[in-house]
């Protein structure tokens with residue numbers, strides 16, 4: 001009896017504890033906190049949707065916020081909205097992220113940036129045979145090249161900052177940047193691209209105490225989504241519905257908390273958490289508890305992932321059978 005108790009103790013309690021301690025010792029980069037109070041948070045695409053909600057929440061938490069977008073009128077409306085909601089004034093700056101010179105002028109016209117949130121994005125769901133190359137290129141340009149322009153423009157000053165506190169560069173990706181989704185060939189490609197950018201960038205900037213976050217929202221109720229849904233192929237909606245849709249404020253909260261806790265992968269709902277583990281690859285992990293969950297659940301989640309593919313391909317087959 002005593003023997004069984006002892007082996008139970010060592011198998012289910014001691015072993016995991018030692019393993020978590022081992023993970024704590026080896027995990028790199030180490031865990032970090034990014035304070036935002038009294039710091040400069042620069043949010044692109046901050047005049048609408050997720051970016052606007054992020055700007056409002058960061059302002060409410062005491063950050064000095066600047067939002068960037070193209071349309072000046074919408075920026076001014078966003079500024080008024082945030083001022084009414086929080087009593088805080090945010091700065092606005094108009095530029096197209098696709099234009100490197102304009103981005104450079106924009107970021108040099110403001111205070112040094114402590115937290116850069118690359119949130120701007122465009123999305124149009126359509127089968128690639130029908131999608132015009134102009135639309136494809138626009139998605140890659142705004143969602144991926146736009147982030148390169150921002151990083152290139154912000155990094156030199158960020159690296160040479162005088163205050164040596166930890167700072168952050170965050171990218172708003174999408175769950176469609178973790179798994180390919182019907183109708184999202186260009187969009188998924190742009191968002192998968194962000195992952196390569198983020199993983200490589202983290203290695204390049206860790207010595208400067210710059211911390212990268214990659215945020216993966218599911219469908220979120222924003223003006224952008226309302227517009228996209230008018231033309232979405234039904235199969236895109238069916239597959240996207242595998243993950244529950246979220247309110248914009250919830251997504252902004254998850255994103256902000258993920259940035260503040262210096263997490264590399266930031267998921268927004270339970271499905272997203274499973275998806276992040278199933279697609280974790282060799283991305284960095286700073287939390288020993290999450291790393292522990294990854295190690296013990298990755299095999300089972302592969303089976304869950306295969307079941308999702310079984311369901312999705314079933315729906316695709318059925319759809320095409322009905323069309324014929």
Ligand SMILES: NC(=O)C1=CN([C@@H]2O[C@H](COP(=O)(O)OP(=O)(O)OC[C@H]3O[C@@H](n4cnc5c(N)ncnc54)[C@H](OP(=O)(O)O)[C@@H]3O)[C@@H](O)[C@H]2O)C=CC1
Nearest residue numbers: 045047048049050069070071096097121174219220222224
């Ligand atoms: N809504 C959703 O379901 C999901 C969204 N995401 C991602 O979240 C991010 C925000 O999406 P969402 O809030 O829905 O988007 P919205 O369409 O509501 O807002 C997009 C914002 O980006 C700005 N923007 C677009 N193009 C450019 C550009 N070339 N240069 C500068 N700013 C630009 C827009 O302003 P302006 O047009 O004036 O420039 C606007 O402020 C995107 O990256 C999107 O891919 C991820 C998962 C789900």
Ligand SMILES: CCCCCCCCCCCCCCCC(=O)[C@@H](N)CO
Nearest residue numbers: 174175176218219240242243274278305
């Ligand atoms: C192994 C476990 C798997 C768990 C479930 C997987 C669910 C995947 C759903 C993909 C959803 C894609 C949403 C895209 C949102 C978006 O970016 C657009 N709205 C455009 O903005």
